[in-house]
Amino acid sequence: MLISSQKLNPKIFDKDVEMQPIRKGFGEGLLAAGEADERVVGLCADLTESTQMHLFKEKFPHRFVEIGVAEQNLATVASGMAAMGKIPFISSYAMFSPGRNWEQIRTTIAYNNVPVKIAGSHAGVSVGPDGGSHQALEDIAMMRVMPRMVVLSPCDSIEARKATIAAAKTNTPVYIRLARDKTPVITTEETPFEIGKASLLWEPHNLQGPTLYTRSDLVGRVGIIVTGSLVHEALKAARQLEEIERVSVSVLNLATIKPLDVDAVVKLTKEAGAIVTVEEHQKMGGMGSAVAECLAGNCPVPIEFVAVDDQFGQSGTPSELVAHYGLDAPHIVQAVRKVISRK
Amino acid sequence: MTIEERKIFALEKKANQLRQIVIEALVEAKSGHTAGPLGMADIFTYLFFYALRHDPKNPTWEERDRLVLSNGHICSILYAAMCSAGYASVDEFKKTLRKFGSKFQGHPHRDFFPALETSSGPLGSGLSQAVGMALAHRMDRGRSSGRFFYCLMSDGELDAGNSWEGAMLAGKEKLGNLIAIVDRNNIQIDGFTEDIMPLEPLVDKWRAWNWHVLEIDGNNIWQIDRAIQEAKSIFNQPSVIIAHTVPGKGVPEFERKYEWHGKPPNREEAERALKALRSLGGKITSEHQ
Numbered sequence: 001m002l003i004s005s006q007k008l009n010p011k012i013f014d015k016d017v018e019m020q021p022i023r024k025g026f027g028e029g030l031l032a033a034g035e036a037d038e039r040v041v042g043l044c045a046d047l048t049e050s051t052q053m054h055l056f057k058e059k060f061p062h063r064f065v066e067i068g069v070a071e072q073n074l075a076t077v078a079s080g081m082a083a084m085g086k087i088p089f090i091s092s093y094a095m096f097s098p099g100r101n102w103e104q105i106r107t108t109i110a111y112n113n114v115p116v117k118i119a120g121s122h123a124g125v126s127v128g129p130d131g132g133s134h135q136a137l138e139d140i141a142m143m144r145v146m147p148r149m150v151v152l153s154p155c156d157s158i159e160a161r162k163a164t165i166a167a168a169k170t171n172t173p174v175y176i177r178l179a180r181d182k183t184p185v186i187t188t189e190e191t192p193f194e195i196g197k198a199s200l201l202w203e204p205h206n207l208q209g210p211t212l213y214t215r216s217d218l219v220g221r222v223g224i225i226v227t228g229s230l231v232h233e234a235l236k237a238a239r240q241l242e243e244i245e246r247v248s249v250s251v252l253n254l255a256t257i258k259p260l261d262v263d264a265v266v267k268l269t270k271e272a273g274a275i276v277t278v279e280e281h282q283k284m285g286g287m288g289s290a291v292a293e294c295l296a297g298n299c300p301v302p303i304e305f306v307a308v309d310d311q312f313g314q315s316g317t318p319s320e321l322v323a324h325y326g327l328d329a330p331h332i333v334q335a336v337r338k339v340i341s342r343k
Numbered sequence: 344m345t346i347e348e349r350k351i352f353a354l355e356k357k358a359n360q361l362r363q364i365v366i367e368a369l370v371e372a373k374s375g376h377t378a379g380p381l382g383m384a385d386i387f388t389y390l391f392f393y394a395l396r397h398d399p400k401n402p403t404w405e406e407r408d409r410l411v412l413s414n415g416h417i418c419s420i421l422y423a424a425m426c427s428a429g430y431a432s433v434d435e436f437k438k439t440l441r442k443f444g445s446k447f448q449g450h451p452h453r454d455f456f457p458a459l460e461t462s463s464g465p466l467g468s469g470l471s472q473a474v475g476m477a478l479a480h481r482m483d484r485g486r487s488s489g490r491f492f493y494c495l496m497s498d499g500e501l502d503a504g505n506s507w508e509g510a511m512l513a514g515k516e517k518l519g520n521l522i523a524i525v526d527r528n529n530i531q532i533d534g535f536t537e538d539i540m541p542l543e544p545l546v547d548k549w550r551a552w553n554w555h556v557l558e559i560d561g562n563n564i565w566q567i568d569r570a571i572q573e574a575k576s577i578f579n580q581p582s583v584i585i586a587h588t589v590p591g592k593g594v595p596e597f598e599r600k601y602e603w604h605g606k607p608p609n610r611e612e613a614e615r616a617l618k619a620l621r622s623l624g625g626k627i628t629s630e631h632q
Contacts, residue, residue: 073511
């Protein structure tokens with residue numbers, strides 16, 4: 001069941017749940033961060049509206065720099081501005097930033113230790129019809145491997161707004177992963193958010209109040225760790241697993257992939273004894289890998305990875321693609337069954 | 344205002360000292376780059392001991408001019424200039440360049456030497472960083488603050504697209520307080536620049552991005568001074584000084600040879616080099632003979 005203290009959207013499972021693109025929260029968050037701190041500046045590479053930076057640009061035209069289609073310049077100019085005391089946010093599609101300018105981000109931002117915030121929009125196959133060239137499936141891996149880089153992957157537009165505002169207040173480089181498509185609003189204004197803290201969104205009935213089943217009825221116990229645009233799919237899977245399949249499930253939303261909330265991940269794993277990770281990213285090097293690295297040393301258990309398996313994306317509708325690449329609720333349910341069989 | 348003749352002599356002497364410090368540090372380091380640092384010694388000397396507004400006792404002074412070294416591999420001349428100016432110890436530099444835990448990393452790293460404006464090494468990114476600094480400064484202080492942003496770059500790194508992305512933006516933004524200095528020494532690791540990837544017509548390329556272009560002998564203090572003064576007076580355009588330098592300048596044995604781009608002198612070569620520098624290439628009797 002949904003955890004009440006998280007104050008999630010009560011309409012989360014309704015047909016008319018509000019739908020918002022995660023990137024919209026970035027645009028609103030940047031505007032709020034800009035209002036709160038005049039050191040915040042925005043730089044964009046010819047995708048201002050698409051990455052939702054236009055809200056900031058309209059309000060603060062003199063604190064906005066249009067770089068043109070030049071992502072290496074985007075990162076390096078921001079590095080120089082940060083060296084002068086600014087808090088630069090740079091935005092583009094994740095495929096181009098950090099896809100095209102990874103070395104510039106490494107050398108002139110992370111190695112150089114300046115607080116540039118990198119917003120990579122259009123991550124995942126849910127970009128849809130633009131096709132595989134524009135669907136970043138490698139960005140979590142690229143960014144989490146970089147020393148000093150904080151990696152955020154909010155689950156909805158509200159969390160993206162909070163993540164953006166929080167990123168502006170840190171003095172480190174931050175990567176914020178955003179998605180294009182409209183996805184259900186999961187959290188509310190009251191839902192807690194803190195960089196570095198994972199949040200448990202769902203826990204088994206039998207741990208909280210009246211039990212749905214007796215313990216002997218239960219088929220198994222599994223922890224699902226999920227990030228970004230697929231949190232809603234994971235929650236749908238959890239509901240089905242608990243109500244129909246008699247599997248006792250916890251869902252942990254990993255909005256910060258780095259630094260990893262080791263305590264929360266290990267605690268959940270010790271309770272559940274098996275983990276399924278879910279992300280709209282390559283299996284190799286992504287959030288699941290981060291979890292596996294952590295558990296290998298702390299609490300080795302069976303893990304299944306719901307992720308793109310060493311393939312590029314293609315054109316299609318977002319839901320078609322999420323299903324085709326095995327990332328939707330039915331595939332999460334399948335992975336849960338599999339991990340139980342390995343316990 | 345033209346630079347006084349005796350000041351030119353003093354700077355020439357200082358440049359010669361910096362070259363000697365570089366040789367002494369490189370021979371101790373047993374690796375590193377020789378030709379570029381020697382070629383750029385006059386420009387670094389002019390900047391650190393004449394033109395730059397800076398305070399070695401207060402490296403983070405807000406009112407300082409900024410100097411970004413884009414081609415980080417010539418950092419031994421930056422270190423030599425900074426140490427001689429008082430940012431750190433010359434002796435420490437000579438003994439620890441490129442060694443474990445040193446302030447003086449193989450390529451500049453602010454974690455180890457915080458007085459550096461940037462960490463650098465991978466080529467082609469410094470100009471954009473200087474552009475970002477100048478842009479941020481203009482946001483805060485307007486167009487006529489009197490602070491200048493210098494970017495020192497190599498000709499070889501103009502092969503990199505990032506360099507031209509920075510140039511394009513600086514032209515668009517009319518960054519009058521940005522001064523790029525290209526070390527036009529015609530060599531890069533694999534050979535002569537015009538064989539590897541021709542850059543000419545280089546003046547036209549910069550003009551095409553709306554830069555004010557100056558072309559000088561980069562080993563001539565008087566010409567360096569004239570160019571910097573002119574660049575400072577250009578208000579509505581960034582300026583680039585294409586400084587023709589002799590790689591390995593001051594040591595005839597090293598001059599104009601691309602083989603000296605990325606290797607240090609051994610003890611015997613260093614001794615000959617120091618002798619050449621102390622005798623101004625045999626023109627005077629060495630004080631150490």
